[in-house]
Amino acid sequence: MKLVYEYCFLNKLGDFLYSSSNQFGFKKGLDCNHAIYTVRKIVDKLIKGGNTVNMCSVDLSKAFDKVNHHGLLIKLMRRNLPVNFLGIIERWLSVCYSVVKWNCVFSYVFGVKFGVSQGSVLSRFFICIISGRHLEQWK
Numbered sequence: 001m002k003l004v005y006e007y008c009f010l011n012k013l014g015d016f017l018y019s020s021s022n023q024f025g026f027k028k029g030l031d032c033n034h035a036i037y038t039v040r041k042i043v044d045k046l047i048k049g050g051n052t053v054n055m056c057s058v059d060l061s062k063a064f065d066k067v068n069h070h071g072l073l074i075k076l077m078r079r080n081l082p083v084n085f086l087g088i089i090e091r092w093l094s095v096c097y098s099v100v101k102w103n104c105v106f107s108y109v110f111g112v113k114f115g116v117s118q119g120s121v122l123s124r125f126f127i128c129i130i131s132g133r134h135l136e137q138w139k
Contacts, residue, residue: 006121009085016081019128028124063127065115069093072116072130079129 010017043053073090081089096112116123 003121009088010121010125013081013085016076016079017122017125017129019125063131064118064123067116067126067130068114072126075129 039055043055046053072093073086076086076089093116096115096117097109098112099109100107116126
């Protein structure tokens with residue numbers, strides 16, 4: 001049921017969940033090969049122009065576990081997401097709970113204050129929003 005709800009949400013508010021075209025991670029149809037190709041083309045062009053290239057990379061493999069809920073909500077507010085939908089996302093993030101199972105023993109239930117579900121339809125959009133720059137900064 002949650003999956004259907006997320007697709008409806010995405011259908012209604014997809015225009016607010018954009019990310020930079022320079023961002024390849026967590027996007028359908030784009031992967032490391034696209035990023036490597038793009039970087040290679042840029043580096044080759046710069047070197048042919050007589051420039052030196054220094055690079056830095058960021059590993060976002062644990063990004064789903066590290067999403068700051070407040071930071072995400074602030075970035076969504078800056079995109080002028082309708083208030084009622086912001087409220088839904090805020091509520092959704094505030095009622096995340098988990099337990100730890102070790103062998104056959106479960107821990108107490110605890111609130112999850114950071115991170116988004118890796119199986120969620122919307123999570124990959126949230127990762128792009130929280131890890132990328134707002135498009136206004138690229139203009």
